[in-house]
Amino acid sequence: MAEKIGVYVCHCGTNIGKTVDCKAVADYAKGLPDVVVARDYQYTCSDPGQEMIKKDIRELSLTRVVVASCSPLMHEGTFRRAVGNAGLNPFLFQMANIREQCSWITEDRHLATERAKAIVGAAVMRVAYNEPIEVKKVPVDPNVLIVGGGITGIEAALQLADAGKHVYLVEKEPTIGGYMARFDKTFPTLDCAACILTPKMVFVGQHENIDLLSYSEVIGFQGYVGNFTATVRRKPRYVDEEKCNGCGTCETKCPLSVPSEFECGMGKRKAIYRPFPQAVPSTPVIDREHCLYFTKGVCKVCQKFCPSGAIDFDQKEKVVDLKVGTAILATGFDLFDPSRIKEYGYKRLPNVITSLEFERLTHASGPTGGKILLKNGKAPESVAIVHCVGSRDRNYNEYCSRVCCMYSLKTAHLVHEKTEAKVYEFYIDMRAFGKGYEEFYKRLLEEDVTFIRGRVAEVTDVAQEQSEKGKLVVVAEDTLLGIVRRIPVDMVVLSLGLEPRKDAVQVAHTFSISRSKDGFFLEKHPKLAPVSTAADGVYIAGSCQGPKDIPDSVAQGAAAAANALSLIDRKEVELEPTVALIDEESCSGCKICVGLCPYNAITFDSTKNVAEITVALCKGCGVCVASCPSGAIEQQNFTNRQLLAEVEAICA
Amino acid sequence: MNKAYDKSTRIVCKALDVKISELDDWNCCGASAYMSIDELKSHLLSARNLALAEKEKKDLVVVCPACLTTLNKTNHYMGENPRLKRTIGSALRAANLQYFGTVKVRHLLEVIVNDVGENEIKARVKRSLSGLKVAPYYGCQLTRPFGEIDDKEFPMLLDRLLTWLGVEPVNFPMKAKCCGGMLAMTSEKVGLNLARGLIQNALDNGAEMISTICPLCHMTLEAYQGNVNKLFGTKYNIPILYFTQLIGLAFGFSRKALGINEELIPSQPVLEKYLEVVR
Numbered sequence: 001m002a003e004k005i006g007v008y009v010c011h012c013g014t015n016i017g018k019t020v021d022c023k024a025v026a027d028y029a030k031g032l033p034d035v036v037v038a039r040d041y042q043y044t045c046s047d048p049g050q051e052m053i054k055k056d057i058r059e060l061s062l063t064r065v066v067v068a069s070c071s072p073l074m075h076e077g078t079f080r081r082a083v084g085n086a087g088l089n090p091f092l093f094q095m096a097n098i099r100e101q102c103s104w105i106t107e108d109r110h111l112a113t114e115r116a117k118a119i120v121g122a123a124v125m126r127v128a129y130n131e132p133i134e135v136k137k138v139p140v141d142p143n144v145l146i147v148g149g150g151i152t153g154i155e156a157a158l159q160l161a162d163a164g165k166h167v168y169l170v171e172k173e174p175t176i177g178g179y180m181a182r183f184d185k186t187f188p189t190l191d192c193a194a195c196i197l198t199p200k201m202v203f204v205g206q207h208e209n210i211d212l213l214s215y216s217e218v219i220g221f222q223g224y225v226g227n228f229t230a231t232v233r234r235k236p237r238y239v240d241e242e243k244c245n246g247c248g249t250c251e252t253k254c255p256l257s258v259p260s261e262f263e264c265g266m267g268k269r270k271a272i273y274r275p276f277p278q279a280v281p282s283t284p285v286i287d288r289e290h291c292l293y294f295t296k297g298v299c300k301v302c303q304k305f306c307p308s309g310a311i312d313f314d315q316k317e318k319v320v321d322l323k324v325g326t327a328i329l330a331t332g333f334d335l336f337d338p339s340r341i342k343e344y345g346y347k348r349l350p351n352v353i354t355s356l357e358f359e360r361l362t363h364a365s366g367p368t369g370g371k372i373l374l375k376n377g378k379a380p381e382s383v384a385i386v387h388c389v390g391s392r393d394r395n396y397n398e399y400c401s402r403v404c405c406m407y408s409l410k411t412a413h414l415v416h417e418k419t420e421a422k423v424y425e426f427y428i429d430m431r432a433f434g435k436g437y438e439e440f441y442k443r444l445l446e447e448d449v450t451f452i453r454g455r456v457a458e459v460t461d462v463a464q465e466q467s468e469k470g471k472l473v474v475v476a477e478d479t480l481l482g483i484v485r486r487i488p489v490d491m492v493v494l495s496l497g498l499e500p501r502k503d504a505v506q507v508a509h510t511f512s513i514s515r516s517k518d519g520f521f522l523e524k525h526p527k528l529a530p531v532s533t534a535a536d537g538v539y540i541a542g543s544c545q546g547p548k549d550i551p552d553s554v555a556q557g558a559a560a561a562a563n564a565l566s567l568i569d570r571k572e573v574e575l576e577p578t579v580a581l582i583d584e585e586s587c588s589g590c591k592i593c594v595g596l597c598p599y600n601a602i603t604f605d606s607t608k609n610v611a612e613i614t615v616a617l618c619k620g621c622g623v624c625v626a627s628c629p630s631g632a633i634e635q636q637n638f639t640n641r642q643l644l645a646e647v648e649a650i651c652a
Numbered sequence: 653m654n655k656a657y658d659k660s661t662r663i664v665c666k667a668l669d670v671k672i673s674e675l676d677d678w679n680c681c682g683a684s685a686y687m688s689i690d691e692l693k694s695h696l697l698s699a700r701n702l703a704l705a706e707k708e709k710k711d712l713v714v715v716c717p718a719c720l721t722t723l724n725k726t727n728h729y730m731g732e733n734p735r736l737k738r739t740i741g742s743a744l745r746a747a748n749l750q751y752f753g754t755v756k757v758r759h760l761l762e763v764i765v766n767d768v769g770e771n772e773i774k775a776r777v778k779r780s781l782s783g784l785k786v787a788p789y790y791g792c793q794l795t796r797p798f799g800e801i802d803d804k805e806f807p808m809l810l811d812r813l814l815t816w817l818g819v820e821p822v823n824f825p826m827k828a829k830c831c832g833g834m835l836a837m838t839s840e841k842v843g844l845n846l847a848r849g850l851i852q853n854a855l856d857n858g859a860e861m862i863s864t865i866c867p868l869c870h871m872t873l874e875a876y877q878g879n880v881n882k883l884f885g886t887k888y889n890i891p892i893l894y895f896t897q898l899i900g901l902a903f904g905f906s907r908k909a910l911g912i913n914e915e916l917i918p919s920q921p922v923l924e925k926y927l928e929v930v931r
Contacts, residue, residue: 342806395799458805462825462853 141325150178152542155557188440246282336390391497656911
């Protein structure tokens, strides 16, 4: 039976109409085989435009529709819905792009019109071979996996749990809280980080809808949107979380002290420890590398004194599988390692410290009880703060780490508040972009901090003059004065940039998501889908996507939770319709496609000796289709017949 | 005094079984004034050396960081700039030469540390220099601009080598700063001040001697030490030896074979304290 094809050529105002003679293209289309109607129209995507198509389908019994207008990315969905509403299968519609691929790229009206005719002709030939496709739906598991228990993961977990959804929050450290738990004050309001964070941590620990899996890591993630299985490795704490009441006796009694990671090595912790007193969960862990029982087979003092019998030296690693429908990655960032910049002298020159070490120095419960002190125990008389360490630098990271200008201002404020020291800030550009940030900068300008505009060239203890003896000399070109400045100070604080986590490659691979050039996780769209990823049902939030401050991280945590909720409450999701299908008869079992599939959608059935595609995982990228030497794989809506018809029409 | 660098280089390479042969018909690398006056001429001089080395299918090893930088610069620019590559190509053709860009240019220090390595060197140490405090001086060009062979600002290659020889490399924060040699003609005072800073820093850190890897640095620190003293009223008298001379000493070669009697500031008073028989 011959098809009845309707063709609609859109002027798109002057976007197409100015360079393409749309009426001539429509007239040309009328002469093509099986075309029963062809019209040109000002704005085909408008309501009257869509109505016109629907009316033709009903009155002229059209079986196929071609719209020649913009890119399918713009309005393919619009027209498929319109065609579907009029009773045709949406896949019996074909879009011909005569805007981005025609009118916008040439000025010659004659050539543009001829080109438009060729494109429309190809679409008409192709649409005759389009086949109806039924879109499959699968149910969505309402449980959510959240990876990372920093402020971003905490916010996402609480939003979802409060909405009644069950959350598995996986954190690799013994406690949640992330970097924020180590900060003293937060910019620009200077409220204490712990005061606003720890209540949220407690809620997470107590929430009936949150399963907190601390000291654990996700090692596998299989399945498809709405139906994932996460494999989680739970490292042994050697303390039973059920029995432990968090009294802390074990920590007091443990005889062995080692440098505390939480305090950047500046303070001590015991071999059985909680990173900090408000840790959640409050159950301590035994550090196997140092514990006297594990290293020398003696001691067991903690076990002797534990009032609830919670110490269990025989605890083993456990691997658990969790069923979830969606996942939120909030794995955060690593700090730049400043010892890579040798000329700044970190680890070589005492009193060159990092911004995180400064946070611990100034923190009331830190190693100095909140006093800003030099290594010799004296208060500094002068402090230099160095911006952009590892950021905005082609040798290390080209991007701006966004948070350093603001936290450097906070550093300056705290030094000013707590000591008599003279404060110098060396900056490249001052970036105070957020709400209340510029006001905070202004406040610091009035606090008598000396701002020097110039990237620091080096920090040296080689004195050139008497006044520099025994000091750290910060050398920088002052780009406002055009001279080289040498400023002798007692302490240098390096404001470290933010980097992707060292294991971001593996995590991205585990969750089948991509990373951007800088190594951070890649969002689906930088503006319009900032927390979605190329993997449906997997969301990213916070600094794992790029450097972010606390307000932005919290906003993204909540946004990712809302995205997950929207998916869960839809109850079922539509799967990608244009999937690839394998013809078992033609498959030679060579397995080439298995390794190439970027979504791990292809498995090999060794009994039948053929490759199999899990349709729910397929994204319709077409890689397997192109790679199959036997031509055994065909992608729906991109069949050989359809594509060849297009090519034939263009070449004719 | 550069004769000493030549002698000690040949003797040490032979002892370490590093097969070097002098590039036949070589010319100036194109450093010196060319680079600032006519860059193309500088590239052409470099390219001629590179073309000659490519014919021999060997790495081009130099003992001067300025040669290293200049040759590498031509290599790099030819790879980046097709027009320059064509210009150089036609100039070379006029001399019946061609260059495909395959030659690797290396400094001898890096060859000895990375290719020969710790074990081979330690095995050949026959004489103890134990306790001798040496400031390892790299100069400004060995690791810049790309830092391919060592950290740009704080290299360690020479420090490691000296340790293998039993010598004690002192902490030397100025080890990769400019010696001032390039300014000797144009801004003498500025240049001498740079040299002064280096010598002072070496002495402040307890060095009895400075070891160099560059003939120009070597000349600046040694031949201009008197000028530094005159200008700044200092009384510096610190000997300067090439790294190859120190290797040779540790390997047991005679002072004469290594040119250790030709320096302007005698090293003998320092060496005597550590080498009982240095004759």
